[in-house]
Amino acid sequence: MSREGSSKELSATTHGSDVLTDGLKRRGGTNNRAVAFKVSHVLVSIFFGWLFFVHATGLFLFTKGFLLTRLVLDNRSSCEVLPNGLPSRDISEGCWHPRTFKRAVVIIVDALRYDFTVPFLPIEHHTASKHYHDNLPFLYATALQNPEKAFLLPFIADPPTSTLQRLGGLTAGNLPTFIDIGSNFAGQATEEDNLLVQLKDQGKKIVHLGDDTWHALFPGYFDSNLTHAYDSFNVWDLHTVDNGVIEHIFPLLENQKSLGWDIVFGHFLGVDHAGHRYGPDHPAMGEKLRQMDNVLQRIAQSIDDETVLVVMGDHGMDPKGDHGGESDEEVEAALWVYSNRPRFGRLLKDHVQPPSNAKVRPVEQIDFVSTLSLLLGLPVPFNNLGSPIPEAFLRHTPATGQDQENLAKVNSLVFQQMQRYQSRYAESREFSESSSTKSLRDQFMSITSFDARLNEVFSQWHSQTVAMYRQLWANFNLQNMAVGLGVLVLGLVVLLLSSGASPRNNEDQLLRTLKGIAVGSFAGSVLAIPGLISDFTLAQATSVAGPLCLATVGSVLGALIAIFSAVPSLGFPSRTSIWTWLGLLFTLSQAAGFASNSYTIHEDTILTFLLGTFGAITLLSSLRQTVESDRVLGTYHSVLFLILTRAASYSRLCREEQMPGCRSTFYASQTSSTSATWQLLIPCLSAIVLPEIVKAFYKGTASYVGTANFWIGFCFRTGLSLVAMYWTVDSADNGEWFAEQFSSSTLKTISITIARCVFAIAVPIGFSTFIWAKPCVDISVLNLPSPSAVGDSKPHVTILGYANAFGSRYFLLIPVFVLSIVVLLPPMGQYSLALCAWQILCLLEILDTNGLIIDAVAQPFIGPVVLAMLGSYHFFKTGHQAVLSSIQWNAAFVPLRTIRYPWSPILIILNNFGPQIMCAAAVPLTVLWKRPISKEGLRGFWSDIMRSCVAHLLYYATIQVATTMWAGHLRRHLMLYRVFMPRFLMASGVLLIVDLVLIIFALGGTRVTGSSVAEIFGY
Incomplete structure (x- = not known):
């Protein structure tokens, strides 16, 4: 049957005897064909699994040189030995310095931003008061009224502003590195010298409460x-x-003498969670800050004269309540130190607390370690780079005013400690000080008196030394980076060549090519390993990764040799239609743009333009079709595709760099993390409309029968209805609509139960239905009068759904992903994903009416490429950006109460990369949608599937290589950690995820579909 016939006919009608006889004849040779079909699936899966290994290895090697961790020295400071190497004379009242306090209570109010603690000044800010203003007045008022007892300062965090990395800096006093962000989901024990190590070494009893x-x-x-x-x-x-x-x-504070504790760490999380859940400008934030104000007052009243109280934020939060980046609002936390007795001084002459501008007199978070260590009479940890906070060591006397002698003494101790660290570090890593730093060091050492001049020189020396280490730890291993990038480029070349290595309508040649690639890659990896016996430069360049590097490079080269051996059968993209060139143009133009930070920042707008361009071109192409039905359907779906693209653009979550020219619509407001009440209409409408849309496409080929009726008409609709119920209950909990009738715990139990029901429909029922379902066809046999003989009749078989037997059968998999993802997304995210599913169907009809379905005759790559663009586009439209702060962590708790591995990370991945996952799973539809059922059965089936998957993967691999190359090239760019590195990490994660989705779901689903259709039609 021709393509035109298959795309227009709703059913196939023929003499039953012919069909049954042909079917029986074909069934006679089914066993061999079934075996060949399974072998092809295994080989194609192995090929894509090998590509996943190549991609993962290349990324490992590149990040090994790009995302460096600093060298952690295992030395420890000792109480008995001063930092200058001399023995400590008297340690009874403090190791290096006489202790000021015997005990400490350290309170961490997670995400306590500095402006949460200072009065709101409307004249200065020119804005209206927010819910986070003036709800925590105790800290500021105490510091203002009793400056000798308390001080409040901006507390500047080093990015990344995630809790685990901040705690490491707050206890060790050293600088973080970007790669540490990856451990925020599952931290590893700190090995370097730190504040808690010193407390434990001195036999102190440490108590922790909270996080x-x-x-x-x-x-x-x-x-x-x-x-x-x-x-x-x-x-x-x-x-x-x-x-x-x-x-x-409070029981700890009231019974200190009997319990005998020395330091208490209390870590509150309510402010941080209120920010994540609602955003800072929400009544819940005001409530939490008022609670903290009351608690801190009670704690301050409960401590004795020998205890210092420290209150701090580990980081801030952005206007939406998230953190992880380096914006001012994310790094500006608050630090408040309090004593019952006058112990503190001021650098400011008038002793007045500075105004609410964090740029006035800020201190670094790394300064906390040396400050608290010396106040408690402990050694400063060996790896510390922070300086003592002056207010904690200045003294004021009525006669002389400000006395800086004590501050000069502790600065001298920290100077010696840092010199010792620098000397030890120089033994392990080569680096050189600048001439100005050396000059300041010599100048400091020449000063013999403890006075203000020594403090001034120390401050200048310390700033330059810390800046030197920041630059030192930004050095990259170019050899590792080059090798990793080379592996990724070779993998891209293999993909490009393999796009033509699956010959048209020649399954035998495909099998031979794949076997050759398998043998060549294995032989190459084995032959490369002996190179390690000698001093092989590449192995040295990659250190311990040498064996992995050599095996991968040898494997890729072996695969390339195997592919080139099939040169006569290669069908490069240059030999195909203009549509393939259009797909390449979209891919390459987008990849080239990542060299620009403004392009990367506005990638969502660029994708809107590219998808709109595709829709406009297909509209012109459809208008030129000679068959009227193709012309009408193609025009309709092209226009609809354009409208849906524009409609999806309404869902926006702006990143900081896009402001003020961008207005977020994803949540209720610019500063909110919850959805508006009216947005609850979206999941309700989706439950009604989306199944009807899918039903309409199925009815176009009379495929809405059998399994389709049950799965789409009942299960899919039920699942979407439960999603609407879930988000309604969640909004009721957030807005406290039924606070008097139901507790928050009860509503949470109800919502979790509903969410689990959605996953029960999507996963066990959905996958079982897909695996065991019959094709969406309806076969009826009627005895009709024979035109050749009066009174005689012959059976006629009518097959409804014949025109789209492959496509309608495979599409049953897509609602599984829709349900699994939408339940994790807020209403506007569901709006975007529903439009994405609709656009996928429109795209398939556009491909069919314009003759762009990949088959044995044509192999345009535009369909899989546009699917990849749709996945990337709706990544942004579902409330995400290529920044760490846009990760919707609350998705991990939609069906769960606590973190559970591996389910919690899987839920985060589904929420974050759901559109790319769904579009990758839909790739085989560019082959199967309205695919003709020919007499040759499934011949050419896997070669077409492989071409579509390769084309889809080529888009992501090209983007990944481009972002890797530009991130490496722009490694010294000011916007590296803010723009280029997050985009590189996103592209890398998406590539690996798409690899796995293609292997597990696309190829696995294709095998299920092919076997199911073959069973019915006797292939």
Whole structure:
């Protein structure tokens, strides 16, 4: 049957005897064909699995040189030895310096931004008051009224502003590196010298309350009888952790003598969770800040004269309540230090607390370690790079005013400690000081008196030294980067060549080519390993990754040799239609643009333009079709595709760099993290409209029969209805609509139950239906009068759904992904994903009416490429950006109460990369949609599928190589950590995820579909 016939006929009608006889004849040779079909699937899966290995290896090698971690020295400071190497004379009142306090209570209010703690000045800000303003007045008022007892300062965090990395800096006093962000989901124990190590070495009893991240970093350090840790990642829970800390901290303070603790760490999470859940400008944030104000007042009243109280934020939050980046609002936390007795001084002459501008007198978070260590009479940790906070060591006397002698003494100790660290570090890594730093060092050492001049020189020397280390740890291993990039480029070349290595309508040649690639890659990897016996330069360049590098490079080269051996059968894209060139143009133009930070920032707008361009071109192409039905359908779906692209652009979540020219519509407001009430109409409408849309496409080929009726008409609709119920209950919980009737815990239980029902429909029922379902065809047999003989009749078989037997059968898989993803997305994200599913169907009809379905005759790559562009486009439209702060962590708790591995990370991946996953799963439809059922059965089936998957993967691999290349080239760019590196990480993650989706779902689903159709039609 021709393509035109298959795309227009709703059914096939023929003499039953002919059909049955042909079917039986074909069934006679089914066994051999079935075996060949399965072997082809296995070989194609192995090929894409090997590509996944190549991509993963290339990324590992590149990031090994690009995302460097700093060298951690295992030396420790000792109480008995001063930092200058001399023995300590008297340690009874403090190791290096006489202690000011015997005990400490350290309170971390997670995400306590500095402007949460200072009065709101409308004249200065020119804005209206927010819910986070003037709800925590105690800290500022105390520091203003009693400057000798308390001080409040901006507390500047080093990015990345994630809790685990900040805790490492707050306890070790050293600078973070970007790669540490990856451990925020599962921290590893800190190995370097730090504040808790020194406390433990001195026999101090340490108590922890709150965020359990501390126990991931410092296992075994806390008193097990007094410590109480709570789950830290349930950002929907605003009260459990805070209430737990409050419950246990006051008995500790009231019974210090009997309990004998020396330091208490209390980590509150409610403010951070309120920001993640609602955004800072929400009544819940005001409530949490007022609660913290009351708790901190009570704690300050409960401590004795020998205890210092420290209150701090580990980071801030952006206007939407998220953090992880380096914007001013994310790095500007607050630090408040309090004592019952006058112990502190001021650098400012009038002793007045600075105004609410964090640029006035800020201190670095790394300064906290040396400050608290010396206040408690402990050694400063060996790796510390922070300087003592002047306010903690200045003294004021009525006669002489400001006395800087004590500050000069502690600055001298820290100078010696840092010199010792620098000397040890120089033994392991080569680096050189600048002439100005050396001059300041010599000048400092020449000063013999402890006075203000010494403090001034120390401040200048310390700033330049820390800047030197920041630059030193930004050095990259260019050899590793080059090798990793080379592996990725070779993988891209293999993809490009293999796009023509699956010969048209020649399954035998495809099998031979794939076997050759398998043998060549294995032989290349084995032959490359002996190179390690000698001093092979490449192995040296990649250090411990040498064997992996050599094996991968040898494997890729072996695969290339195998592919080139099939040169006569290669069908390069240059030999195909203009549509393939259009796909290449879209891919290459987008890849080239990532050299620009403004292009990367506005990538969502660029994709809107590219998809609109595709829709306009297909509209012109459709108008030129000679067959009227093709012309009408193609025009209709092209126009609809354009409208849906524009409609999807309404869903926006602006990144900071796009402001103020961008207005977010994803949540209720620019500063909110919750959906508007009217947006609840979206999941309700989706439950009604989306199944009807799918039904309409199925009815176009009379395929809405059998399994389609059950799965799409009932299960899919039921699942979407439950999604609407879930988000309604969630909004009721957020807005406290039924606070008097139902508790928040009850509503959470209801919502979790509903979410689990959605996943039950999507996963076990959905996959079972897809695997075991029959094709969406309806076969009826009628005895009709024979035209050749009066009174005689012959059976006629009518097959409804014949025109799209492959496509309608495979598409049953797509609702599984729709349900699994939309339940994790807020309403505007569901709006975008529903439009994405609709656009996929429109795209398939456009491809069919314009003759662009990949088959044995044509192989235009435009369909799979546009699917990849749709996935990337709706990534942005579902409330995500290529920045860490846009990750919707609360998705991990939609069907769960606590973090559970591996389910929680899987839920985050589904939420974050859902559109790319769904579009990758839909790639085989560019081959199967309205694919003709020919007498040759499934001949050429896997070669067409392989070409479509390769084309789809080529888009992502090209983007990934481009972002890798530009990130490496622009490694010294000011916007590296803000723009280029996050985009590189996103492209790398998407590539690996798409690899796996193609292997598991696209190829696996294709095998299920092919076997199912073959069983019915006797192939």
